[in-house]
Amino acid sequence: MKKQHVGIVGAGMAGLACATELVRAGFQVSLFDKSKGVGGRMSHRYYEKWGADHGAQYFTARGAQFKSELETWMQAGIVQEWFGKIVTLNQGGVEELSKVTPRYVGVPTMSSPAKFLAQKLSVSTMQTISELRCTEGVWQMVSKEQGLLPCGFDQIILAIPSPQARVLIADHSTYLKQACENVVMLPCWTLMAYLKNPLSLDFDAAFISDRIFSWLARDSDKPNRSPYETWVAQASHQWSLEYVDVSQMQVEELLLDEFKEITGVDCDLYQTHLWRYARLEAHRDTNFVIDSKLNIALCGDWLRNSTVEDAWLSGHNLAKRMIWLSKIDTIHSMSTINIS
Numbered sequence: 001m002k003k004q005h006v007g008i009v010g011a012g013m014a015g016l017a018c019a020t021e022l023v024r025a026g027f028q029v030s031l032f033d034k035s036k037g038v039g040g041r042m043s044h045r046y047y048e049k050w051g052a053d054h055g056a057q058y059f060t061a062r063g064a065q066f067k068s069e070l071e072t073w074m075q076a077g078i079v080q081e082w083f084g085k086i087v088t089l090n091q092g093g094v095e096e097l098s099k100v101t102p103r104y105v106g107v108p109t110m111s112s113p114a115k116f117l118a119q120k121l122s123v124s125t126m127q128t129i130s131e132l133r134c135t136e137g138v139w140q141m142v143s144k145e146q147g148l149l150p151c152g153f154d155q156i157i158l159a160i161p162s163p164q165a166r167v168l169i170a171d172h173s174t175y176l177k178q179a180c181e182n183v184v185m186l187p188c189w190t191l192m193a194y195l196k197n198p199l200s201l202d203f204d205a206a207f208i209s210d211r212i213f214s215w216l217a218r219d220s221d222k223p224n225r226s227p228y229e230t231w232v233a234q235a236s237h238q239w240s241l242e243y244v245d246v247s248q249m250q251v252e253e254l255l256l257d258e259f260k261e262i263t264g265v266d267c268d269l270y271q272t273h274l275w276r277y278a279r280l281e282a283h284r285d286t287n288f289v290i291d292s293k294l295n296i297a298l299c300g301d302w303l304r305n306s307t308v309e310d311a312w313l314s315g316h317n318l319a320k321r322m323i324w325l326s327k328i329d330t331i332h333s334m335s336t337i338n339i340s
Protein backbone atom coordinates (compact mmCIF):
# COMPACT_ATOMS: atom_id res chain seq x y z
CA MET A 1 0.00 0.00 0.00
CA LYS A 2 1.30 3.49 -0.88
CA LYS A 3 2.35 5.52 2.18
CA GLN A 4 -0.04 8.46 2.62
CA HIS A 5 1.74 11.82 2.62
CA VAL A 6 0.00 14.36 4.86
CA GLY A 7 0.85 18.08 4.85
CA ILE A 8 0.01 19.94 8.07
CA VAL A 9 -0.15 23.74 8.27
CA GLY A 10 0.60 24.83 11.86
CA ALA A 11 3.09 23.36 14.33
CA GLY A 12 1.28 24.38 17.51
CA MET A 13 0.12 21.73 19.99
CA ALA A 14 -2.78 20.55 17.79
CA GLY A 15 -0.68 20.08 14.63
CA LEU A 16 2.15 18.40 16.54
CA ALA A 17 -0.18 16.02 18.42
CA CYS A 18 -1.86 15.05 15.15
CA ALA A 19 1.45 14.52 13.34
CA THR A 20 2.87 12.43 16.21
CA GLU A 21 -0.03 9.98 16.09
CA LEU A 22 -0.05 9.78 12.26
CA VAL A 23 3.70 9.09 12.09
CA ARG A 24 3.29 6.40 14.74
CA ALA A 25 0.72 4.73 12.45
CA GLY A 26 3.05 4.82 9.42
CA PHE A 27 1.92 7.99 7.61
CA GLN A 28 4.51 10.31 6.08
CA VAL A 29 3.91 13.77 7.58
CA SER A 30 5.39 17.20 6.81
CA LEU A 31 4.56 20.22 9.00
CA PHE A 32 4.87 23.89 8.02
CA ASP A 33 4.79 26.89 10.35
CA LYS A 34 5.16 30.59 9.74
CA SER A 35 7.06 31.22 12.99
CA LYS A 36 10.76 30.77 13.73
CA GLY A 37 9.99 27.91 16.11
CA VAL A 38 7.25 25.47 17.04
CA GLY A 39 4.60 25.76 19.76
CA GLY A 40 2.34 28.56 18.47
CA ARG A 41 0.51 30.07 21.43
CA MET A 42 2.58 27.95 23.86
CA SER A 43 5.58 30.11 23.31
CA HIS A 44 8.41 31.85 25.12
CA ARG A 45 10.14 35.03 24.01
CA TYR A 46 13.85 35.58 24.69
CA TYR A 47 15.21 39.10 24.98
CA GLU A 48 18.97 38.96 25.38
CA LYS A 49 19.46 37.67 28.94
CA TRP A 50 15.80 37.49 29.97
CA GLY A 51 12.66 35.96 28.58
CA ALA A 52 9.08 35.03 29.45
CA ASP A 53 6.23 32.71 28.53
CA HIS A 54 3.99 35.19 26.80
CA GLY A 55 1.19 32.89 25.59
CA ALA A 56 -0.19 29.96 27.61
CA GLN A 57 0.86 30.42 31.23
CA TYR A 58 0.37 26.90 32.54
CA PHE A 59 -1.88 23.97 31.72
CA THR A 60 -4.00 21.40 33.50
CA ALA A 61 -4.73 17.76 32.64
CA ARG A 62 -8.29 16.64 33.23
CA GLY A 63 -8.95 13.64 30.93
CA ALA A 64 -7.25 10.22 30.92
CA GLN A 65 -5.78 10.55 27.39
CA PHE A 66 -4.00 13.82 28.08
CA LYS A 67 -2.92 12.65 31.57
CA SER A 68 -1.14 9.76 29.90
CA GLU A 69 0.61 12.16 27.48
CA LEU A 70 1.53 14.38 30.43
CA GLU A 71 3.12 11.37 32.14
CA THR A 72 5.40 10.90 29.10
CA TRP A 73 6.35 14.60 29.21
CA MET A 74 7.04 14.45 32.96
CA GLN A 75 9.25 11.39 32.51
CA ALA A 76 11.14 13.16 29.74
CA GLY A 77 11.77 16.04 32.17
CA ILE A 78 10.20 18.68 29.95
CA VAL A 79 7.21 19.45 32.20
CA GLN A 80 6.92 20.09 35.93
CA GLU A 81 4.16 21.04 38.33
CA TRP A 82 4.13 24.74 39.19
CA PHE A 83 3.56 25.39 42.90
CA GLY A 84 3.38 29.20 42.65
CA LYS A 85 1.05 30.98 45.07
CA ILE A 86 -1.94 32.14 43.00
CA VAL A 87 -4.45 34.65 44.31
CA THR A 88 -7.45 36.66 43.19
CA LEU A 89 -6.98 40.40 43.31
CA ASN A 90 -10.23 42.31 43.34
CA GLN A 91 -10.80 45.91 44.45
CA GLY A 92 -7.51 45.76 46.31
CA GLY A 93 -8.45 42.60 48.23
CA VAL A 94 -6.10 39.61 47.97
CA GLU A 95 -7.45 36.08 48.42
CA GLU A 96 -5.44 32.91 47.93
CA LEU A 97 -7.00 30.36 45.56
CA SER A 98 -7.60 26.91 46.95
CA LYS A 99 -5.46 24.47 44.99
CA VAL A 100 -7.81 22.01 43.34
CA THR A 101 -6.22 20.98 40.03
CA PRO A 102 -2.43 20.77 39.63
CA ARG A 103 -0.95 23.33 37.24
CA TYR A 104 1.88 22.29 34.93
CA VAL A 105 4.45 24.25 32.94
CA GLY A 106 7.00 23.32 30.30
CA VAL A 107 10.62 23.43 31.46
CA PRO A 108 12.77 25.32 30.85
CA THR A 109 10.03 27.18 28.90
CA MET A 110 6.40 26.74 27.96
CA SER A 111 7.39 25.71 24.43
CA SER A 112 9.31 22.64 25.69
CA PRO A 113 6.47 20.10 25.10
CA ALA A 114 6.13 21.36 21.52
CA LYS A 115 9.89 21.11 20.94
CA PHE A 116 9.85 17.62 22.45
CA LEU A 117 7.17 16.44 20.00
CA ALA A 118 8.81 18.19 17.05
CA GLN A 119 12.10 16.32 17.57
CA LYS A 120 10.65 13.23 15.89
CA LEU A 121 8.83 15.09 13.11
CA SER A 122 9.65 16.86 9.88
CA VAL A 123 8.91 20.56 10.47
CA SER A 124 9.69 23.47 8.14
CA THR A 125 9.56 26.79 9.97
CA MET A 126 9.32 30.31 8.51
CA GLN A 127 6.91 29.06 5.85
CA THR A 128 3.72 31.11 5.81
CA ILE A 129 1.28 29.09 3.74
CA SER A 130 -0.75 31.54 1.68
CA GLU A 131 -2.50 29.26 -0.80
CA LEU A 132 -3.46 25.62 -1.33
CA ARG A 133 -3.65 24.10 -4.82
CA CYS A 134 -5.09 20.78 -5.90
CA THR A 135 -4.43 19.06 -9.23
CA GLU A 136 -6.01 15.65 -9.83
CA GLY A 137 -6.19 14.86 -6.13
CA VAL A 138 -2.62 15.98 -5.33
CA TRP A 139 -2.35 18.94 -2.98
CA GLN A 140 0.40 21.51 -3.02
CA MET A 141 1.13 24.53 -0.84
CA VAL A 142 2.31 28.00 -1.76
CA SER A 143 4.35 29.84 0.87
CA LYS A 144 4.99 33.58 1.09
CA GLU A 145 8.69 32.93 1.56
CA GLN A 146 9.35 30.34 -1.18
CA GLY A 147 6.39 30.29 -3.56
CA LEU A 148 5.08 26.91 -4.76
CA LEU A 149 6.56 24.18 -2.55
CA PRO A 150 7.68 21.06 -4.41
CA CYS A 151 5.97 18.41 -2.19
CA GLY A 152 2.67 16.87 -3.23
CA PHE A 153 0.28 15.66 -0.53
CA ASP A 154 -2.57 13.14 -0.43
CA GLN A 155 -4.17 14.94 2.50
CA ILE A 156 -3.98 18.39 4.03
CA ILE A 157 -4.63 19.36 7.66
CA LEU A 158 -5.03 22.95 8.79
CA ALA A 159 -4.05 23.16 12.48
CA ILE A 160 -4.37 26.94 12.69
CA PRO A 161 -6.90 29.36 14.24
CA SER A 162 -10.27 29.52 12.44
CA PRO A 163 -9.90 33.01 10.86
CA GLN A 164 -6.59 31.90 9.29
CA ALA A 165 -7.97 28.49 8.21
CA ARG A 166 -10.98 30.17 6.62
CA VAL A 167 -8.76 32.18 4.26
CA LEU A 168 -6.88 29.10 3.03
CA ILE A 169 -9.96 26.93 2.64
CA ALA A 170 -12.46 29.42 1.19
CA ASP A 171 -11.85 28.57 -2.50
CA HIS A 172 -11.90 24.80 -1.97
CA SER A 173 -14.51 23.62 0.52
CA THR A 174 -17.78 25.32 1.37
CA TYR A 175 -18.27 22.75 4.13
CA LEU A 176 -15.00 23.61 5.87
CA LYS A 177 -15.47 27.32 5.26
CA GLN A 178 -18.81 27.12 7.07
CA ALA A 179 -17.14 25.29 9.96
CA CYS A 180 -14.81 28.30 10.37
CA GLU A 181 -17.64 30.80 10.38
CA ASN A 182 -19.24 32.23 13.52
CA VAL A 183 -16.23 31.24 15.62
CA VAL A 184 -15.21 34.25 17.69
CA MET A 185 -11.58 34.33 18.80
CA LEU A 186 -10.66 37.11 21.21
CA PRO A 187 -7.39 39.05 21.30
CA CYS A 188 -4.99 39.54 24.22
CA TRP A 189 -2.48 42.37 24.72
CA THR A 190 0.48 41.09 26.74
CA LEU A 191 3.23 42.88 28.65
CA MET A 192 6.49 41.12 29.53
CA ALA A 193 8.56 42.90 32.16
CA TYR A 194 12.12 42.55 33.43
CA LEU A 195 12.87 44.04 36.86
CA LYS A 196 16.32 44.63 38.30
CA ASN A 197 15.05 44.01 41.83
CA PRO A 198 12.58 41.34 42.96
CA LEU A 199 9.04 42.59 43.57
CA SER A 200 7.98 42.32 47.17
CA LEU A 201 4.49 41.01 46.42
CA ASP A 202 3.18 38.16 48.52
CA PHE A 203 2.02 36.07 45.54
CA ASP A 204 3.36 34.61 42.30
CA ALA A 205 0.30 35.09 40.14
CA ALA A 206 -3.08 36.77 40.30
CA PHE A 207 -6.39 36.57 38.52
CA ILE A 208 -7.81 40.10 38.42
CA SER A 209 -11.40 40.94 37.53
CA ASP A 210 -11.75 44.72 37.73
CA ARG A 211 -8.72 46.16 35.91
CA ILE A 212 -7.02 46.29 32.49
CA PHE A 213 -5.01 43.20 33.39
CA SER A 214 -6.85 39.98 34.06
CA TRP A 215 -3.68 37.97 34.80
CA LEU A 216 -0.35 38.88 36.36
CA ALA A 217 2.41 36.33 37.00
CA ARG A 218 5.99 36.15 38.20
CA ASP A 219 7.30 34.15 35.26
CA SER A 220 10.65 33.62 36.98
CA ASP A 221 8.89 31.70 39.77
CA LYS A 222 8.19 28.80 37.43
CA PRO A 223 10.61 25.84 37.71
CA ASN A 224 13.99 25.95 35.94
CA ARG A 225 13.61 29.55 34.76
CA SER A 226 16.44 32.06 34.49
CA PRO A 227 17.34 33.88 37.74
CA TYR A 228 16.10 37.27 36.49
CA GLU A 229 12.92 38.75 37.95
CA THR A 230 10.40 38.64 35.09
CA TRP A 231 6.65 39.22 35.08
CA VAL A 232 3.93 38.67 32.51
CA ALA A 233 0.74 40.71 32.54
CA GLN A 234 -2.15 39.93 30.21
CA ALA A 235 -4.92 42.40 29.51
CA SER A 236 -8.49 41.12 29.67
CA HIS A 237 -10.03 39.99 26.39
CA GLN A 238 -12.66 42.73 26.66
CA TRP A 239 -10.02 45.46 27.05
CA SER A 240 -7.82 43.91 24.34
CA LEU A 241 -10.75 43.88 21.92
CA GLU A 242 -11.35 47.58 22.55
CA TYR A 243 -7.65 48.34 21.88
CA VAL A 244 -7.01 45.78 19.14
CA ASP A 245 -6.56 48.45 16.44
CA VAL A 246 -4.78 51.02 18.60
CA SER A 247 -1.04 51.48 17.93
CA GLN A 248 1.41 49.39 19.92
CA MET A 249 3.07 52.55 21.27
CA GLN A 250 -0.18 53.90 22.71
CA VAL A 251 -1.15 50.56 24.21
CA GLU A 252 2.32 50.15 25.71
CA GLU A 253 1.93 53.35 27.70
CA LEU A 254 -1.37 52.19 29.16
CA LEU A 255 0.00 48.75 30.03
CA LEU A 256 3.08 50.22 31.72
CA ASP A 257 0.95 52.64 33.79
CA GLU A 258 -1.30 49.78 34.83
CA PHE A 259 1.71 47.64 35.81
CA LYS A 260 3.06 50.45 38.00
CA GLU A 261 -0.33 51.03 39.63
CA ILE A 262 -0.64 47.39 40.65
CA THR A 263 2.96 46.64 41.60
CA GLY A 264 4.25 50.08 42.63
CA VAL A 265 7.32 49.87 40.37
CA ASP A 266 8.39 50.76 36.83
CA CYS A 267 9.56 48.01 34.48
CA ASP A 268 13.32 48.21 33.83
CA LEU A 269 12.93 46.51 30.46
CA TYR A 270 9.75 45.44 28.74
CA GLN A 271 8.19 44.06 25.57
CA THR A 272 4.59 43.89 24.42
CA HIS A 273 2.78 41.52 22.12
CA LEU A 274 -0.73 41.37 20.67
CA TRP A 275 -2.24 37.91 20.33
CA ARG A 276 -4.92 38.53 17.73
CA TYR A 277 -6.55 35.11 18.11
CA ALA A 278 -5.77 34.30 21.72
CA ARG A 279 -8.82 32.41 22.93
CA LEU A 280 -12.30 31.28 21.95
CA GLU A 281 -15.27 33.27 23.12
CA ALA A 282 -17.37 30.17 23.72
CA HIS A 283 -16.46 26.54 24.29
CA ARG A 284 -17.39 24.09 21.44
CA ASP A 285 -17.66 20.30 21.12
CA THR A 286 -16.67 19.79 17.48
CA ASN A 287 -13.21 18.25 18.05
CA PHE A 288 -12.18 18.28 14.35
CA VAL A 289 -13.78 18.55 10.91
CA ILE A 290 -13.00 16.44 7.82
CA ASP A 291 -13.98 17.03 4.19
CA SER A 292 -13.39 13.47 3.01
CA LYS A 293 -14.16 14.24 -0.63
CA LEU A 294 -11.30 16.72 -0.78
CA ASN A 295 -9.04 15.08 1.83
CA ILE A 296 -8.71 18.20 3.93
CA ALA A 297 -9.30 18.43 7.67
CA LEU A 298 -9.27 21.08 10.38
CA CYS A 299 -8.09 20.78 13.97
CA GLY A 300 -7.05 23.16 16.74
CA ASP A 301 -8.15 24.41 20.14
CA TRP A 302 -10.92 26.47 18.51
CA LEU A 303 -12.89 23.28 17.75
CA ARG A 304 -13.07 22.44 21.48
CA ASN A 305 -11.87 24.96 24.02
CA SER A 306 -8.88 27.29 24.43
CA THR A 307 -6.59 25.11 26.48
CA VAL A 308 -3.42 23.18 25.79
CA GLU A 309 -5.26 19.95 26.63
CA ASP A 310 -8.04 20.75 24.15
CA ALA A 311 -5.57 21.61 21.37
CA TRP A 312 -3.73 18.31 21.97
CA LEU A 313 -7.01 16.35 22.04
CA SER A 314 -8.29 17.95 18.84
CA GLY A 315 -5.12 16.99 16.92
CA HIS A 316 -4.80 13.57 18.54
CA ASN A 317 -8.45 12.63 17.90
CA LEU A 318 -8.28 13.79 14.28
CA ALA A 319 -5.26 11.53 13.71
CA LYS A 320 -7.07 8.57 15.31
CA ARG A 321 -10.05 9.13 12.96
CA MET A 322 -7.78 9.41 9.89
CA ILE A 323 -5.98 6.19 10.83
CA TRP A 324 -9.34 4.43 11.21
CA LEU A 325 -10.57 5.81 7.86
CA SER A 326 -7.42 4.65 6.10
CA LYS A 327 -7.92 1.12 7.50
CA ILE A 328 -11.50 1.10 6.21
CA ASP A 329 -10.23 2.23 2.78
CA THR A 330 -7.63 -0.54 2.77
CA ILE A 331 -10.24 -3.21 3.65
CA HIS A 332 -12.53 -1.78 0.97
CA SER A 333 -9.85 -1.78 -1.75
CA MET A 334 -8.76 -5.34 -0.79
CA SER A 335 -12.32 -6.63 -1.03
CA THR A 336 -12.70 -4.86 -4.40
CA ILE A 337 -9.58 -6.68 -5.65
CA ASN A 338 -10.95 -10.03 -4.37
CA ILE A 339 -14.30 -9.56 -6.08
CA SER A 340 -12.82 -8.72 -9.46
Ligand SMILES: Cc1cc2nc3c(=O)[nH]c(=O)nc-3n(C[C@H](O)[C@H](O)[C@H](O)COP(=O)(O)OP(=O)(O)OC[C@H]3O[C@@H](n4cnc5c(N)ncnc54)[C@H](O)[C@@H]3O)c2cc1C
Nearest residue numbers: 010012013014034040041056057129300301306307308311
Ligand atom coordinates in the same frame (compact mmCIF):
# COMPACT_ATOMS: atom_id res chain seq x y z
C1 LIG B 1 -2.24 34.92 25.97
C2 LIG B 1 -2.68 33.47 26.03
C3 LIG B 1 -2.80 32.85 27.27
C4 LIG B 1 -3.19 31.50 27.34
N1 LIG B 1 -3.22 30.88 28.55
C5 LIG B 1 -3.47 29.56 28.62
C6 LIG B 1 -3.34 28.86 29.84
O1 LIG B 1 -2.97 29.44 30.87
N2 LIG B 1 -3.63 27.53 29.85
C7 LIG B 1 -3.99 26.84 28.72
O2 LIG B 1 -4.21 25.61 28.77
N3 LIG B 1 -4.08 27.47 27.53
C8 LIG B 1 -3.83 28.81 27.47
N4 LIG B 1 -3.90 29.46 26.26
C9 LIG B 1 -4.42 28.74 25.10
C10 LIG B 1 -3.40 27.76 24.47
O3 LIG B 1 -2.19 28.43 24.27
C11 LIG B 1 -3.98 27.30 23.13
O4 LIG B 1 -5.25 26.71 23.37
C12 LIG B 1 -3.12 26.26 22.39
O5 LIG B 1 -1.75 26.54 22.51
C13 LIG B 1 -3.57 26.29 20.92
O6 LIG B 1 -2.84 25.36 20.15
P1 LIG B 1 -3.17 25.18 18.59
O7 LIG B 1 -2.20 24.21 18.06
O8 LIG B 1 -4.63 24.89 18.43
O9 LIG B 1 -2.96 26.63 17.95
P2 LIG B 1 -1.65 27.54 17.87
O10 LIG B 1 -0.82 27.36 19.08
O11 LIG B 1 -2.14 28.90 17.56
O12 LIG B 1 -0.83 26.95 16.64
C14 LIG B 1 -1.10 27.33 15.31
C15 LIG B 1 0.22 27.44 14.58
O13 LIG B 1 -0.07 27.72 13.21
C16 LIG B 1 0.86 28.65 12.71
N5 LIG B 1 0.21 29.30 11.56
C17 LIG B 1 -0.90 30.06 11.52
N6 LIG B 1 -1.20 30.42 10.25
C18 LIG B 1 -0.24 29.86 9.47
C19 LIG B 1 0.01 29.86 8.06
N7 LIG B 1 -0.78 30.51 7.18
N8 LIG B 1 1.10 29.20 7.59
C20 LIG B 1 1.93 28.54 8.44
N9 LIG B 1 1.73 28.50 9.79
C21 LIG B 1 0.66 29.15 10.28
C22 LIG B 1 1.15 29.57 13.89
O14 LIG B 1 2.42 30.19 13.76
C23 LIG B 1 1.10 28.58 15.05
O15 LIG B 1 2.39 28.07 15.38
C24 LIG B 1 -3.49 30.79 26.16
C25 LIG B 1 -3.35 31.43 24.92
C26 LIG B 1 -2.94 32.75 24.86
C27 LIG B 1 -2.74 33.42 23.52
